[in-house]
Amino acid sequence: MITSATAAHSTAAPVTNVVLGPDTGDQFGAVMVQAGLVATEFSYKKDAEIYGEEEPAEYVYQVVRGAVRSYKLLSDGRRQIGAFHLPGDVFGLESGPVHRLTAEAIIDTTVRLVKRRALEQAAATDVHIVRGLLNMTTGSLKHAEDHMLLLGRKTAMERVATFLLEMDRRLAVAGMMALPMCRRDIGDYLGLTLETVSRALSQLHEQEVLGFSGARQIVLRNRQRLRNMDA
Amino acid sequence: MITSATAAHSTAAPVTNVVLGPDTGDQFGAVMVQAGLVATEFSYKKDAEIYGEEEPAEYVYQVVRGAVRSYKLLSDGRRQIGAFHLPGDVFGLESGPVHRLTAEAIIDTTVRLVKRRALEQAAATDVHIVRGLLNMTTGSLKHAEDHMLLLGRKTAMERVATFLLEMDRRLAVAGMMALPMCRRDIGDYLGLTLETVSRALSQLHEQEVLGFSGARQIVLRNRQRLRNMDA
DNA sequence: CGACGGATTGATCGTGCTCAAATCATGTGG
DNA sequence: CCACATGATTTGAGCACGATCAATCCGTCG
Numbered sequence: 001m002i003t004s005a006t007a008a009h010s011t012a013a014p015v016t017n018v019v020l021g022p023d024t025g026d027q028f029g030a031v032m033v034q035a036g037l038v039a040t041e042f043s044y045k046k047d048a049e050i051y052g053e054e055e056p057a058e059y060v061y062q063v064v065r066g067a068v069r070s071y072k073l074l075s076d077g078r079r080q081i082g083a084f085h086l087p088g089d090v091f092g093l094e095s096g097p098v099h100r101l102t103a104e105a106i107i108d109t110t111v112r113l114v115k116r117r118a119l120e121q122a123a124a125t126d127v128h129i130v131r132g133l134l135n136m137t138t139g140s141l142k143h144a145e146d147h148m149l150l151l152g153r154k155t156a157m158e159r160v161a162t163f164l165l166e167m168d169r170r171l172a173v174a175g176m177m178a179l180p181m182c183r184r185d186i187g188d189y190l191g192l193t194l195e196t197v198s199r200a201l202s203q204l205h206e207q208e209v210l211g212f213s214g215a216r217q218i219v220l221r222n223r224q225r226l227r228n229m230d231a
Numbered sequence: 232m233i234t235s236a237t238a239a240h241s242t243a244a245p246v247t248n249v250v251l252g253p254d255t256g257d258q259f260g261a262v263m264v265q266a267g268l269v270a271t272e273f274s275y276k277k278d279a280e281i282y283g284e285e286e287p288a289e290y291v292y293q294v295v296r297g298a299v300r301s302y303k304l305l306s307d308g309r310r311q312i313g314a315f316h317l318p319g320d321v322f323g324l325e326s327g328p329v330h331r332l333t334a335e336a337i338i339d340t341t342v343r344l345v346k347r348r349a350l351e352q353a354a355a356t357d358v359h360i361v362r363g364l365l366n367m368t369t370g371s372l373k374h375a376e377d378h379m380l381l382l383g384r385k386t387a388m389e390r391v392a393t394f395l396l397e398m399d400r401r402l403a404v405a406g407m408m409a410l411p412m413c414r415r416d417i418g419d420y421l422g423l424t425l426e427t428v429s430r431a432l433s434q435l436h437e438q439e440v441l442g443f444s445g446a447r448q449i450v451l452r453n454r455q456r457l458r459n460m461d462a
Numbered sequence: 463c464g465a466c467g468g469a470t471t472g473a474t475c476g477t478g479c480t481c482a483a484a485t486c487a488t489g490t491g492g
Numbered sequence: 493c494c495a496c497a498t499g500a501t502t503t504g505a506g507c508a509c510g511a512t513c514a515a516t517c518c519g520t521c522g
Contacts, residue, residue: 072380074462080383082376095369100376123362127354130361137368138326144375145313145331149303151382152311152422156510183469191383196510198470214519215469231305387478414501427478429502445487446501 031132035122044105057094066109067180160200161229262363266353275336297340298411391431
């Protein structure tokens with residue numbers, strides 16, 4: 001069921017061209033409008049690779065619907081997910097020639113993409129565009145700095161608490177969140193095993209800090225308690 | 232013996248103004264020259280704070296001599312060092328208004344610094360400068376991404392091997408490296424305790440992968456072996 | 463309804479942490 | 493120049509947290 005990134009960008013793919021309007025209030029949208037660029041929409045099936053580590057960086061992406069994981073692998077298969085990309089997030093933005101992580105759709109996902117070359121050209125003459133790219137990169141760096149603290153120094157329970165608060169902030173609708181990713185993905189994001197993640201969630205459930213309606217539908221019942229736990 | 236950052240920038244401090252010449256082959260130098268900025272040199276004593284987390288980001292720094300650690304703290308004192316800054320490295324570059332980590336001199340250290348406001352103004356009109364800032368930020372992001380993999384997924388021995396190769400690359404002179412930082416700093420960088428770092432180094436010494444001449448003077452005797460260990 | 467992947471729970475193990483003591487290096491004052 | 497003080501490093505013993513291995517349980521989709 002894996003659609004390769006190569007196939008993904010073939011002309012045969014079901015693609016929609018959209019001119020980005022000023023209604024897009026996000027940074028990416030703003031930057032694209034400045035650049036006068038045209039974005040293409042494309043969809044990936046669950047678990048499809050969007051691009052691979054060390055592949056030439058030809059496009060920059062923004063999640064429209066769905067969710068994406070960006071990760072690095074060690075030679076024996078150990079995986080570290082550096083970030084989850086949710087609707088509105090920009091990913092795949094590189095300064096060098098290649099992607100430094102692999103990106104995969106977690107669930108069926110639609111992205112907007114713009115040619116990196118076009119962006120480069122626009123950036124060459126427009127300060128605002130480069131400025132926008134700098135701000136987006138800085139945002140990623142800030143997240144990475146926070147995540148290093150989590151990975152290097154937080155306990156399992158603290159990591160899970162931090163994760164829940166992050167996801168609550170980023171994708172809660174009406175006080176409830178629908179996690180797109182499985183326990184293994186969460187573990188690989190937090191530097192834990194899926195079993196440890198599951199145990200931490202069960203414990204929080206027992207303590208009535210959260211409620212489940214299905215393993216991936218979570219409602220936080222005591223955010224303050226969670227904030228206290230995240231160290 | 233701590234010199235505060237505030238005192239550091241007082242007019243009474245022993246400061247040298249230098250106009251950056253085109254001889255500075257580094258990126259920072261190049262950017263500064265573009266901007267027509269004047270850098271000030273300043274020195275910090277061992278363990279002096281250069282700036283604190285959440286402090287307004289007034290300056291951008293480059294290490295001239297010495298070494299700097301950038302870190303985050305948890306409320307109970309657990310510390311994660313995100314990066315070591317060695318001669319030539321730029322640090323303290325922010326997009327937002329405040330510093331996101333604390334920076335301290337590891338040993339007596341001299342830095343060049345430029346006013347952030349001046350840099351901002353130059354960046355507002357010159358694409359090359361923003362471009363340079365973007366490249367430096369991207370470099371930090373790449374390091375953070377690699378370090379997340381280390382912190383989340385590597386074993387203690389793999390972390391120490393990675394660290395030795397990084398320091399060898401960055402500060403080896405004549406096949407030998409003089410580490411400026413103590414075992415605790417290394418541990419807080421690698422997400423380990425100082426004892427675990429010490430044990431790993433002792434084991435590598437036994438296996439003749441490295442030699443000591445003083446705890447912080449290390450010579451790598453088998454880089455390939457180290458590369459194999461780093462996963 | 464059945465099958466399959468995902469999640470939970472349990473039992474045991476091991477890596478790296480904690481606590482503690484000894485040793486080493488460094489610099490200071492007599 | 494040496495003796496000592498001090499902090500850094502090493503080494504040891506025991507422990508704990510999270511990993512591993514394994515067996516259900518559950519929910520979702522054909």
